[in-house]
Amino acid sequence: MTTTADRHPEHQYLDLMRHIWEHGDERMDRTGVGTRSVFGTMLRFDLGGDRVPLLTTKRVYWKAAAKEMLWFLTGDTNIRSLLEQGVTIWSDWPLARYRKASGEDVSQKEFEARIVADDAFAANWGDLGPVYGKQWVDWPTYEYGPDGNYRQGPGINQVAQVVESLKTNPGSRRHIIEGWNVAELGRMALPPCHKTYQFHVTGEGAEARLNCLLYQRSCDVALGLPFNLFGAALLARMIAAQAGLAPGELVWSGGDTHLYLNHTELVEAQLQREPDGEPKLVLKRVPTTIFDYRFDDFEVVDYEPQGVLRAPVAV
Numbered sequence: 001m002t003t004t005a006d007r008h009p010e011h012q013y014l015d016l017m018r019h020i021w022e023h024g025d026e027r028m029d030r031t032g033v034g035t036r037s038v039f040g041t042m043l044r045f046d047l048g049g050d051r052v053p054l055l056t057t058k059r060v061y062w063k064a065a066a067k068e069m070l071w072f073l074t075g076d077t078n079i080r081s082l083l084e085q086g087v088t089i090w091s092d093w094p095l096a097r098y099r100k101a102s103g104e105d106v107s108q109k110e111f112e113a114r115i116v117a118d119d120a121f122a123a124n125w126g127d128l129g130p131v132y133g134k135q136w137v138d139w140p141t142y143e144y145g146p147d148g149n150y151r152q153g154p155g156i157n158q159v160a161q162v163v164e165s166l167k168t169n170p171g172s173r174r175h176i177i178e179g180w181n182v183a184e185l186g187r188m189a190l191p192p193c194h195k196t197y198q199f200h201v202t203g204e205g206a207e208a209r210l211n212c213l214l215y216q217r218s219c220d221v222a223l224g225l226p227f228n229l230f231g232a233a234l235l236a237r238m239i240a241a242q243a244g245l246a247p248g249e250l251v252w253s254g255g256d257t258h259l260y261l262n263h264t265e266l267v268e269a270q271l272q273r274e275p276d277g278e279p280k281l282v283l284k285r286v287p288t289t290i291f292d293y294r295f296d297d298f299e300v301v302d303y304e305p306q307g308v309l310r311a312p313v314a315v
Contacts, residue, residue, distance in 0.1 A: 010055055010275035012043045013229075017221055020259050021267050031314035035258035041219075042254070045229070047236060047247035048209070052281035053229040054300065057273040058266075058309040060226045064089055066298050069231045072133040073159065073291055080122045083112050085295075089227075090128065092315045093189040098125045128189040135179045135192070137291075159239075162199060163290055166243035170208065175199035180217075193218045194228050199239065202248060209248030212236035217255040222263045222270075222311055228252070233281065238293060241286045266311040279303040 024036030045053040054060055064087045071082055079090045088108070095111045098104070106114075115126045130140075138155035145151045158177045165172055176199075179192035196215040203209055214232045219225050233250050240247045259267055282299040 008275040009045055009053065010057065012045075013053075013055065013221075013225070014057065014271060014275070016041060016043065016257070017259065017267060018271055020221060020257065021271070024259065026261070029258070029314075031260075033314040034261040036261070037256055037258035039256060040254070041257045043229075043252045045233070045250045045252075047233055047250050050280040050282055052233050052279050052300070053250065054279040054281075054303060054305075055226045055229075056275045056277050056279070056303075056305045057270050058226075059305040059307065060230060062230050062300055062303075063295070065227045065230045066234055067295055068227075069234050070293060070295060072136060073293070075133045075137040077128050077131050077134050078122060078126045079128065080115050080126045083116050083126075088112060090189075092313050094125050094128065096315050097189070129187040130181070130184045131188050131190065132179050132192055135181050135184075136177055139178075139181065140184070159290060163239055163242045166199060166201065166210070166239070166245065170201040170243075170245075173200075175201075193220075193224065194232065197232070197235065199236075200248075201245060208245050210236065210240040210243065210245040211248040211251065212239075213251040213253065215253045215255070216257075219254045219257045220314070221257060221259050222266050223313060225252075225254075234298070237281060237283055238290050241283055242290045260311070260314050262314075263311040266309045269309055273306055277302060277304055 020036050020038050024038050026034065026036050029035050045051070054062055067082065067085050067087050068089065079094060082088075082090060091108055091112055095106075095108055098111060099106065115122045136159050137157045139158060140155055141153040142150055143153040162175050162177055165175055177197040178195065180195045185191045194214055194216045198213045200211040200213070201208055202211060212232060212235070214228070216228060219228070229250070229252060232252065236250055237247055280301045282301060284297050284299060287293055287297070
């Protein structure tokens with residue numbers, strides 16, 4: 001008899017997908033596409049032994065997710081540097097804004113090429129507003145100046161603070177990276193979905209392990225969640241290495257957890273597949289700071305996924 005402990009950890013994801021598809025509340029959403037949605041969900045993955053929650057029932061482009069995470073850590077909010085690396089996952093939102101403003105029915109490839117080639121065009125149309133990275137490493141503060149006027153103060157680097165607090169006060173309940181800056185949501189191309197990361201240390205000395213909980217307010221399970229799981233695992237691994245801790249557990253929690261109605265073919269195909277294998281994420285070095293990682297520092301091994309499954313992005 002197969003026990004819960006014997007089941008492949010990816011079955012959690014497939015079970016969630018099946019539950020949403022069969023029992024989710026069908027409703028219209030911001031994009032106009034429509035979803036089936038459930039509220040309040042949780043998945044748990046052991047990151048010990050270099051394990052990583054990288055789906056095997058379809059190919060997940062982990063390289064793009066890793067480059068995106070490194071981009072967040074720079075604080076950059078313009079898609080140009082991502083496009084220069086061949087990462088196009090953020091193009092839909094500024095492209096939609098440009099088409100609406102200009103009336104020009106430009107293709108995505110043409111738009112991306114102009115972002116890369118034209119400094120002024122990139123500055124005008126490639127910036128996403130104060131999204132993830134800006135909040136993570138440069139959360140704005142405000143203060144009264146010597147002239148009595150209110151002005152912007154020095155930004156807060158939440159990521160650096162968390163790494164330092166894990167080293168100096170591991171038992172704290174305040175190891176948090178927050179992206180939901182209410183005052184700036186209106187300036188963001190897309191308010192943060194994976195909005196809150198909290199870290200927790202268990203054990204002491206050589207047995208100390210770093211756990212990470214990601215709360216995601218809104219989750220596209222078919223397209224977004226596979227990226228989010230890998231990205232959160234990568235961030236947790238980098239922070240653990242910087243703090244001198246072993247990786248522990250990744251706990252993912254979803255608020256509005258949904259599947260889009262136009263993802264039928266992907267969902268039905270993926271639910272027919274069985275997970276197999278145990279991918280590993282290897283960090284090949286520990287740089288001086290978490291902001292000094294390079295893409296070449298990461299290696300995924302033993303990853304032999306089944307075929308690609310595609311579906312349209314709802315913007």
